[in-house]
Amino acid sequence: MMSLPMLHNALLVGAMLFSLGLVGILTRRNLIVMFLCAELMLQGVSVSLVAWSRYHGDWGGQVLVIFVLTVAACEAAVALVFVLQAFARTGRLDAAAWQTLREATLPRVMDSKLPADDTLAPSWPTLSPAGVLPPGDPQESLQREHV
């Protein structure tokens, strides 16, 4: 049954997933997508590790995959917190919005796409008012310029 060179093909698939993930991290600008692409990279590694484990008849590779899964879950949790914080602060998921920290001599990466959605009028969801306004400072509630 095992006529196909299993290891070889799995390595090819792993390399493909890995490099797609790396390209995604390097090019995409949406923060969530960058972390999704990091998961894709880890998947590439997992595929080749399982293939190696099968090839050598050793469980070490599979154990490594288990820990990769666990650690990836940790990373995803922390990353999600950062993304949500970033969104609450700037109202956008674009990595280009985060350029405050840079060399003083280097210019900002100017982007023609940025101003377009900045000038849009905000559209708030509308619901019929129900009940009384809850106590608290009205200025405190999250005020977004755009979504």
Add this chain to the structure above:
Amino acid sequence: MNSVSDLGSIVSRSLHDTLALSLPLFRPELCLAVTVVLLLLCRMLPVLKMLDSAWVALGGAAFALFYAWSDLRGLPGWLGGDALASRQEIFTGLLVFDSLTAYIRLLLMAFLVLYIPFTKVSGIPDREDGADFYTLVLGATLGMCLMASANHLLMVFMAVEMASVPSYALAGLLKGRRASSEAAIKYAVYGAGASGIMLYGMSLLAGLLGSCHLPTMARQLAGLAGAIPAGNLGGVEMVLVLGGLMLAVGLAFKLSAVPFHFWCPDVFEGAAAEVGGFLSVASKTAAVALLLRIAFGLGMPVAVLPGADSSSALAGQAAALQGALLGDARHFMVATIGLMAALTCTLGNLAAYGQNNMKRLLAYSTIAHAGYLLMGVAAAVALSGSHPASARTAVSAVAFYLATYLFMNLGAFAIVAFLRNALRSEEIASYAGLIRTSPGIVVATGVVLVSLIGLPPLAGFWSKFLIFSALVEAISLSAERPLMLVLLVVGGLNTVFSLYYYLRVLKVMTFDPLPADRPGEALSLVSFPGAIVTALAVPVVMLGIFWSGLYACAQLAGAFAS
């Protein structure tokens, strides 16, 4: 499948290995783990809520320091004896306990014991955030201890992640600040990418060599190298080089070595100075230890094979034979590390020139010092094949450098943090005329910065001197003469370059006129912040004068390289 009767012996063997052999050598890490849990429990019980979490963390760190100290004292060759290489694999070969483990662990615990009072005084984790902050710090330090003792690629990966993920959270510690969020996001994104690349490199190496256990990998590598004359390798070299380079990417990211340093200035500038001190000192120490582990683990087969101790002379011969076969692997590692060292050192120093923000300046200074440390590692690996005694000296130089670096750099970050509290600014220009209001702090800053340059009476001089003498030895003895010569020249020139930007800070502090509208108050040495700064600056002076005791410890650490 083994039968059930075998299972009993497997269980008893496993219990013996874990309880009798491994756990007694794992006490500092156990202390940290227990403290992490205690910090959580303290928040749940109403009575314990009154207790400040800083003291709980400090108590745990002090216990860990005590055990780390007693582990180092228990090593053969402590104080005067001939430092012997003692190597014991614990937890079925996942970790290794030897003199380097004990030394680095002692450094990390000493760092914690100094760091917790510093953060308590500087007030960045306030009472409310303290428990979280110290949990993250202790968790990351636990990962760093594992980095220093990893003997298996699984543990390398786990340890790097355990040190990194809490560090991402620490970078975002100042939740209300945009810069802090930006630092955390950048660190996490780059870190996720770097750990993925490192993992792929590990999978290539482990798959090709058929094991994740570093000594076994070295033996397999020697077997492959022995097959080279037969000419039936079929492209194995390319896979090895690719795997090695991808593994190096992950390590370089942790070390902030060029070309994977770009996160470092941004993260240091955005995060609190306290967090910068943690990343700069503890993380760097552990990363250098991990680099030594991997370079020596893959480049030098261990002499005593597990299960072959009856014929250790034979095993030693076999190891020497394999060591000779691994010459190409060492050459590759020396070339990679050396090239990275030269680039890192030069770029770090040059980029520090134009900086106006003190934290950013210190970030580039951290990068430059990573370059000096890498030079020592390169010299050690270059010497390890032919001259083990000289390789030991080179490793001792790196270990000594790490110890002095702890005091110098933590001192620098502590001064930045306290001046931030006093002046509300971290710009270098805002330090103008500080000598008229707080002369003590300026003297301490002078001590720390001059030591970072490496000028004579201070500790930094000896560490640079030892690194450069290791390079000289590598020039005269090893086969990597041209590269080592280049490294020596680059290191010397960089030391001269670095004079300017460190002294510029001192010049601003002393000669520039005092602004009329300086906010905040003066910072005296007779206060809690002053006491912390003194406690960090005095060892820099003392180690400059009485350096032989520390160097004896460092030589003990160097014994692992034989």
Add this chain to the structure above:
Amino acid sequence: MGNESMISLSGMVMAPVLAAGLPLAAINWHSVLFLLFASLASIFAVGVVLADNVVRMALYLVFSLAATAGLFFLAGAEFIGAMQLMIYVGGTLVLLVFGVMLTAQAPFVSIKPSAADRALAGLAGSSLLVVLLAAALSVDSWQRPGLSEVTAPTATPLGMALLGMRVDGPAAGAATGAVANGYLLPFEIVSIHLLVVLVGAAYLARAKRRRTPRPIDAAASAVSVVEGSTRVELPAALPPRSGSASALVSGGSK
């Protein structure tokens, strides 16, 4: 064991093909399924990298990971495959999809990289892919089938290995003196790691109770005024509030 799962999987595929009357014995079902899962995983991965819409992208990633789980089953790693489906697809990705939903309330944001960026990325990515593929193809001995067939369920030895006991011997071809590593230490230590990360994530996600600014915040606000010239840093003017209702909704919808 790989064979068993394979047979059951191929049985599902076989039913429609049987009706067509093809000579089934001639088909290597393992290869067919491998090709199917591998191409699904790769195609959806391309979709992840190229898609503009975040929600679609997350969905593509789910498909890609599920196809990868299929590859794990084919390689005889059922336990890993099941973990992949339960933890990764079921847990981690749902977490990230929550992130997508929490952050995209209006028409979904699409942030497109420029054409030059795409071309550069395509070039870099394809050269990386060429290097990796060349590495995978370079060793001749990897092109033959693996050394050993997996004959037992994988969950038991994996679980024993995680408890620190290796019940599987080292492979027949392995060098003598090879160490059988038990994985008790990482299994235990990862619990500390999870605890620390949980505490850290909870800290970051929690709102600060205090109202009075700390000294550091005051310093920070002074800094950000200097940087106020950058456009994204400070929104020019907040829109006038349309009334208490919208305040209620926008405050309550969080």
